[in-house]
Amino acid sequence: MKHxxxxxxxxxxxxxxxxxxxxxxxxxxxxxxxxxxxxxxxLACHTEEKKDSVSFAGGRALKTPFGTFYGPNITPHxxxxxxxxxxxxxxxxxxxxxxxxxxxxxxxxxxxxxTRIVDNDLRDLWAFLRSLPPSARPSQKHDLHFPFGWRPLLxxxxxxxxxxxxxxxxxxxxxxxxxxxxxxxxxxxxGECHTPRNFLGGSKQNHFLAxxxxxxxxxxxxxxxxxxxxxxxxxxxxFLVTGITPDGDVPAAAMGEVxxxxxxxxxxxxxxxxxxxLRSLPPLADEPx
Amino acid sequence: xxxxxxxxxxxxxGLSMASIAQAQVKPETLVKQRQAxxxxxxxxxxxxxxxxxxxxxxxxxxxxxxxxxLEALSHMPWDGFAPSTKDVKSAALPAxxxxxxxxxxxxxxxxxxxxxxxxVSRGGDEAAVKAQLGAVNKACGGxxxxxxEKK
Numbered sequence: 336m337k338h339x340x341x342x343x344x345x346x347x348x349x350x351x352x353x354x355x356x357x358x359x360x361x362x363x364x365x366x367x368x369x370x371x372x373x374x375x376x377x378l379a380c381h382t383e384e385k386k387d388s389v390s391f392a393g394g395r396a397l398k399t400p401f402g403t404f405y406g407p408n409i410t411p412h413x414x415x416x417x418x419x420x421x422x423x424x425x426x427x428x429x430x431x432x433x434x435x436x437x438x439x440x441x442x443x444x445x446x447x448x449x450t451r452i453v454d455n456d457l458r459d460l461w462a463f464l465r466s467l468p469p470s471a472r473p474s475q476k477h478d479l480h481f482p483f484g485w486r487p488l489l490x491x492x493x494x495x496x497x498x499x500x501x502x503x504x505x506x507x508x509x510x511x512x513x514x515x516x517x518x519x520x521x522x523x524x525x526g527e528c529h530t531p532r533n534f535l536g537g538s539k540q541n542h543f544l545a546x547x548x549x550x551x552x553x554x555x556x557x558x559x560x561x562x563x564x565x566x567x568x569x570x571x572x573x574f575l576v577t578g579i580t581p582d583g584d585v586p587a588a589a590m591g592e593v594x595x596x597x598x599x600x601x602x603x604x605x606x607x608x609x610x611x612x613l614r615s616l617p618p619l620a621d622e623p624x
Numbered sequence: 625x626x627x628x629x630x631x632x633x634x635x636x637x638g639l640s641m642a643s644i645a646q647a648q649v650k651p652e653t654l655v656k657q658r659q660a661x662x663x664x665x666x667x668x669x670x671x672x673x674x675x676x677x678x679x680x681x682x683x684x685x686x687x688x689x690x691x692x693x694l695e696a697l698s699h700m701p702w703d704g705f706a707p708s709t710k711d712v713k714s715a716a717l718p719a720x721x722x723x724x725x726x727x728x729x730x731x732x733x734x735x736x737x738x739x740x741x742x743x744v745s746r747g748g749d750e751a752a753v754k755a756q757l758g759a760v761n762k763a764c765g766g767x768x769x770x771x772x773e774k775k
Contacts, residue, residue, distance in 0.1 A: 549774075553774065554773050554774045555774050556774055556775055573674070573679060576677055576679065577673045577674055577676070577677040577679055578673065578761055578765075579669070579670050579673035579674070579761070580666075580670075581670070582663070582666050582667070582670065583665070583666025583667050583668070583669045583670025583671075583673070584666050584670075584775075585666075585669070585673075585761055585764035585765050585768060586765060586768065586774070586775075587765055587768040587769035587772070587774050588762065588765040588766045588768070588769035589769060590765075590774075591761065591762065591765035599677070624773070
């Protein structure tokens with residue numbers, strides 16, 4: 336917490352007094368940010384599900400037991416998008432799940448995972464978002480069941496289920512598996528669907544990636560070695576690149592989209608790292624569906 | 625008039641015999657058969673998916689041949705989802721039997737995309753074929769999203 340505040344303060348100082356050279360140094364790399372945005376799967380929720388929709392201009396509906404959430408416009412449009420945000424606003428949104436006006440985000444925005452993204456990557460993601468063409472498409476209001484739409488409740492939710500802070504490398508894992516852990520836990524936010532939730536929508540961390548019921552109430556597979564041990568690295572890799580299993584089967588549309596937008600876009604090293612990390616997980620029993 | 629009545633009686637008898645013939649197939653058998661049709665669609669679609677992604681060398685002849693097979697296969701599973709199979713254990717979700725209109729829509733979508741694949745595979749435009757393979761993949765996944773338990 337303190338650490339974050341200090342980071343924010345130093346960013347603010349740079350913005351206030353840093354001038355040309357310092358801000359040029361602090362500037363993120365938009366090209367790297369594009370890759371990170373793919374690894375983060377930002378596109379799916381922040382783009383309307385129709386032909387000719389504008390990327391990142393918002394509009395995807397996410398149906399959950401708590402109501403329907405609509406991904407907002409995150410292009411740099413000053414009114415419709417996040418054009419008036421500062422980099423510090425963005426960092427706070429991702430790391431703390433807090434809006435620039437201080438209100439809390441619903442965890443449909445997976446800041447529970449994105450909080451683990453490291454500072455450098457956040458800076459690059461921000462640079463990428465700033466490089467997008469602004470779209471005037473207005474964001475929609477979420478349509479939530481009573482009382483879940485009342486944001487102050489999120490203070491309690493976050494206190495119970497949210498641990499902010501960037502990913503810290505795990506000394507028991509190889510460097511590749513650590514990179515994979517970062518891709519899975521932070522950017523890829525795989526656990527948002529593949530980890531079962533309790534009745535308040537909090538992830539059951541001791542069942543991390545054990546599958547069960549996804550956020551839309553439908554079953555999702557276990558990603559721990561209990562389930563994946565029957566598939567070779569090559570088979571997993573091909574599945575995550577082509578979206579087709581060795582026997583020609585095709586996953587449900589939601590995962591198909593993740594494969595198209597994210598896993599098929601990863602560098603071969605990152606994909607291998609992701610698989611190495613899944614292999615290192617403790618084998619957990621399948622969750623009830 | 626008489627011929628119409630006689631004709632309708634014959635049709636009615638024909639229909640009831642057809643439904644008797646249907647009813648005689650055990651639900652377990654229907655499930656096995658529809659799964660076989662699905663398995664074979666996987667067999668002939670799988671390699672094409674690899675080609676679409678550039679993982680497997682592109683072979684226009686294989687695409688055209690498999691597209692033809694898929695056109696026939698994509699008609700085969702559906703009568704296997706008879707209401708009698710509702711309680712047989714499989715990955716089929718109850719929505720198949722409750723939301724029949726949407727299920728039919730998903731079938732039609734797949735068949736339409738495969739028909740299109742057959743026609744582009746005759747055209748020799750590799751990029752168009754690859755794009756269409758993506759559309760077929762989405763039709764498969766779209767139906768699995770709603771109607772099949774995730775594996």
